[in-house]
Amino acid sequence: MSFFEALILGIVQGLTEFLPISSTGHLTLAGKSMGLISNDQQWTAFIAIIQLGTLVAILIYFWKDIINILIAFFNENIFNRKKYSEQQLNSKLGWLIIIGTIPVVVIGLGFKDIIEGAFTKNLFVISISLIVLAIILAIAEKTAKFKKEMKDITILDSLLIGLAQAVALIPGSSRSGTTITGGLFIGLNRETAARFSFLLSIPAIFASGMLQLYQEIGNISSGDEIVNLIVATVASAISGYFAIDFLLKFLRKNSTFVFIYYRIGLGLIILGLLYSNIINP
Numbered sequence: 057m058s059f060f061e062a063l064i065l066g067i068v069q070g071l072t073e074f075l076p077i078s079s080t081g082h083l084t085l086a087g088k089s090m091g092l093i094s095n096d097q098q099w100t101a102f103i104a105i106i107q108l109g110t111l112v113a114i115l116i117y118f119w120k121d122i123i124n125i126l127i128a129f130f131n132e133n134i135f136n137r138k139k140y141s142e143q144q145l146n147s148k149l150g151w152l153i154i155i156g157t158i159p160v161v162v163i164g165l166g167f168k169d170i171i172e173g174a175f176t177k178n179l180f181v182i183s184i185s186l187i188v189l190a191i192i193l194a195i196a197e198k199t200a201k202f203k204k205e206m207k208d209i210t211i212l213d214s215l216l217i218g219l220a221q222a223v224a225l226i227p228g229s230s231r232s233g234t235t236i237t238g239g240l241f242i243g244l245n246r247e248t249a250a251r252f253s254f255l256l257s258i259p260a261i262f263a264s265g266m267l268q269l270y271q272e273i274g275n276i277s278s279g280d281e282i283v284n285l286i287v288a289t290v291a292s293a294i295s296g297y298f299a300i301d302f303l304l305k306f307l308r309k310n311s312t313f314v315f316i317y318y319r320i321g322l323g324l325i326i327l328g329l330l331y332s333n334i335i336n337p
Contacts, residue, residue, distance in 0.1 A: 061090055062284035066106055066291025073110040073292070074254065074299040076193065076233030076315045077322070079103075081182040084227065085326065088335060093177055104268035105285055109292030111261045114254055116293075117300045121255070125150050145207050149255070152209055156218035157259045163222040164264070178227065179326055179335065185228030186323035190316045193233060196240035197311055204243040209252065213242045221256060231257055232303075233319075236312065246307035254300060 057065075068086050072079040083103055087093040115122065129150030132143045140151065204213075220238030224231040232253050239249025329335045 057090075057092055057281075057284050059284065059287060061092065062288040063291050064090075065092075065102075066109065066288035067295045069103070069106050069288065070110055070113065070292035070295030070297075071299045072230075073107065073296055074113075074232050074303055076230050076236055076312060077319055078182070078186060078228050078230040078233065079107075079110075081186055081228040081230075081322070084177045084179065084182060088177070088179070099177060101268045101271065102285070102288075104264050106288040106292050107261050108265040108269070109289035109294075110296040111258065111265060112289075112293040113296030113300060114258055114261070117297055118255065121146075122258075125153075125255075149206070152211065152214040152252075153256055153259065155211055156214040156221065156256045159215070159218040159222040160225065160260050161263070164225055164260075180330060181226070182228030183323040183326035183330070185226050186319045186326070189223075189229050189233055189237070190319035190323070193237045193240075193312055193319075194316050196237045197313065197316070200240040201243045202240075202245040205245065205248050206252065209244070213244075214256075216242055217252065217256065221253075221260065228323075230319075231260070233315070246310075246312065247304055250303055250307050 065083060065086060068082050069079055072082040080103065084093070087099065093099045125146045128144055128146035132138045132147040133150075138147075140148065143151075217235050217238040220234040221231060223229055224234045232250070235253035235256060236246070236249045239252060240246070244252070326335075
């Protein structure tokens with residue numbers, strides 16, 4: 057992998073992690089186009105590690121929210137304990153993020169070998185996921201009430217969105233796409249659905265990235281590999297920050313249909329390329 061290829065992959069990761077169009081799908085397509093995918097586990101590890109860049113993007117963008125959530129959560133659950141019903145919104149958000157993270161942890165650990173195997177880079181699976189999840193998002197758009205705000209999210213809502221996040225373990229689904237879809241189905245307005253989606257992703261991205269970094273750090277055998285990882289991670293952080301800002305502002309006045317059409321179009325193009333044997337699954 058060259059410096060330029062690492063830079064491109066980092067930018068792709070940052071942009072597509074937060075837009076509901078699937079980072080895994082785009083990275084796999086880019087990686088195969090560049091001839092970079094030869095080892096399933098190494099490629100999965102590369103993706104997981106550069107996700108830490110997008111984690112940095114979230115932490116920087118939402119740093120005030122995160123600090124307020126942490127302060128309120130520790131204050132009202134450890135130092136000045138209160139019943140959940142009596143806690144302020146930021147403390148409740150801490151619980152909602154924890155509860156919403158449980159499904160992806162349980163399912164992720166249970167299907168770890170499948171997730172890290174050839175399943176991750178299978179373009180047929182990715183193309184079908186792009187199309188099917190786009191249709192489900194379209195249904196959510198058509199049926200959503202868009203009335204709920206952050207203060208209206210319940211424990212059950214958080215668990216349902218958490219289950220939607222677990223669906224994103226299927227390559228091509230998109231973490232932001234599935235969680236925003238889940239948010240719309242339970243009645244959240246679009247911006248709130250995206251904002252909660254980003255906050256909910258923090259533990260999952262951190263755990264996945266740190267675990268893969270710990271497991272694969274010994275396999276980084278050259279200075280070039282380290283440089284490429286750093287370049288891709290920094291690029292994903294910068295592009296990810298702008299993607300977050302863009303999507304939140306975009307969803308204040310617009311629907312997600314532009315992403316729905318894009319997902320379906322990309323999925324059909326990939327299927328066409330596979331059918332023509334231009335690319336391999």
